[in-house]
Amino acid sequence: MNIIRTVRSVAFSSIPNRTLSTTRSLSTPSAQYTAFEVNDKTGIATLTLNRPPVNSLNLELLTEMRNCLKDAETNKCKGLIITSSSNSVFTAGLDLLEMYQPQDERVKSFWTALQSMWMELYGSKIPTAAAINGHAPAGGCLIATACEYRVMLPNFTIGLNETLIGIVAPKWFVSAFLNVVPRRVAEQAITQGKLFTTAEAHHVGLVDDVVNTKEEAIAKCEQFIASFKNVNPYARALTKQQFRIKELQELEQQREKDLQIFLGLIMQPSVQKAMGIYLEGLKKKSKKQ
């Protein structure tokens, strides 16, 4: 696999136009699981999730994601694309090992980092797009629905499958899902823990477009971001905020309560047992392959 390096605090406005190399990626020692590149010509940032084998979202990855999102906004990038370095998994969602038999302080930091990353992404002032080049269950779907545009490659799955693991998708997971699919479809799917195939997701509007390759997916995201080129960024950001402020304020005001509900749920012996069985099943399946 290519070693992907990460750029931090590169002011887009200070990047000169170059003809040969069109992306800039500098390394920072702290970035382990993400690559963050800014295209010099378009000003679009790409955040690539890079935590093999399945980009499961642990504390460190969530923290890096949040830092990249902040950098993209601070540096006035024209837009942000999220994708994965894997050929088959966008992200497997939250790292179950963070929630199974967890350490007290770490699991609190983990959930707090998830809240922060989501608020940063959902509330981002710049256009955001997900190039979903693999499976996107649970937390993967959460990231995709927090973006303004989604394009997906064929024959993968996406959805909020929490109930199948014996856990509950919090209200803010559901509200972002509800932005993109009708309420009836959402209620049925989330209570069933349904994972939609790409074709089904496209049919219900969970993804906007389907393309065959990652390159095409990135190009579609770039087109989406470019569609705002004649729009005043300030007016755009305030307009977007009007659509999203309610969910953001709700979570901001209830962060501690949300954390306590999360801890109360996952620490239940029956939930720990269900998670253990689910993890065991994943490991058995992985060994068979």
Ligand SMILES: CCCCC/C=C\C/C=C\C=C\CC(=O)SCCNC(=O)CCNC(=O)[C@H](O)C(C)(C)COP(=O)(O)OP(=O)(O)OC[C@H]1O[C@@H](n2cnc3c(N)ncnc32)[C@H](O)[C@@H]1OP(=O)(O)O
């Ligand atoms: C009103 C009250 C509200 C209260 C709210 C409270 C709580 C909410 C709590 C939690 C919310 C959680 C949301 C989540 O995101 S939970 C995670 C859900 N994710 C999944 O179910 C996906 C599981 N994974 C898969 O289905 C497959 O791995 C996948 C299709 C993604 C990829 O398949 P592939 O064949 O390529 O890879 P595998 O062989 O299955 O896996 C390789 C390796 O990775 C391990 N692994 C997979 N997924 C995870 C994961 N999410 N976390 C940790 N580890 C994972 C897998 O076990 C294999 O490991 P190993 O055997 O190689 O050691």
